[in-house]
Amino acid sequence: MITWPEDIDSSELVMTYVAANTPAYLFKRLRSSDSVNRLAKAFAPEELGELCTTLLSSPVRRQVDVARAYALIVALGAKDDHYRKGVLRALDLAVLDWGNAIRGMITARDIPTGTVTISPLPVMPLPAGAVPGSVKSTPLPPQTVIQVSR
């Protein structure tokens, strides 16, 4: 069973959790936390999910457990990994007040992070009077005639 890594300090996470008045504040602060970034680097998505589930399934949840669970969710969101979407979707976050809200914020940020550079093709000069192919090949839309009878 995966346990919380002892070298990751939870006190900062708890302070952030306690100070949070809104889920957006909690999400943004955790996202920029060193502890969360270390979690994201140290664990695979399924490990983050398993640890989060273990914390949330405990019958008695301490403040630190809840803070850690939020940190794990945000760490999961920080993973650049194909499998994390499925793990995130499968988590039962109903026991957390802002669990679903934060999952929604992560999902909303699922935008492509890679870029593809396309080199422009060399432009060949056209002979005088020639029509560029891209213009020539564009067909005209069909003409529709509407007859209005009086």
Added chain:
Amino acid sequence: MERAADRDFRQRHPMACFGDTLSPCYNCHGFTFASRRTRISDSQDVQRILVEDDYEEVARDSVRPGDIVLYMSADNDGDVEHSGLVVELRESMGIGRVPMILSKWGSGAEVVHTVSDCPYQLSNIRFFRVTR
């Protein structure tokens, strides 16, 4: 551990005056707008209260006790990170009159602090006054 965060807050903000009660039943917005009865966690609700209860923004140099302060997110996402009540304007050498705020720090204590001595973003602080 439940008190550990409170202890850390006190260490990081030694000039602030902390209350003893740590209540998760209401948060800062519940304190500012709902008489300590509930948590208000949706910033859109705060924005709606501002409109429906006839709050008007006031310039910082016009702030007086009874006004409220909102700590808006600098990300321009509409999030109201924190709110509190102006309880005093304190003369501070070289700065002028500094608003003293009574606010509830999340699930932690109620705290009296200067407007810039709290764990929330300080770059977009706005003051409002109820006009009804």
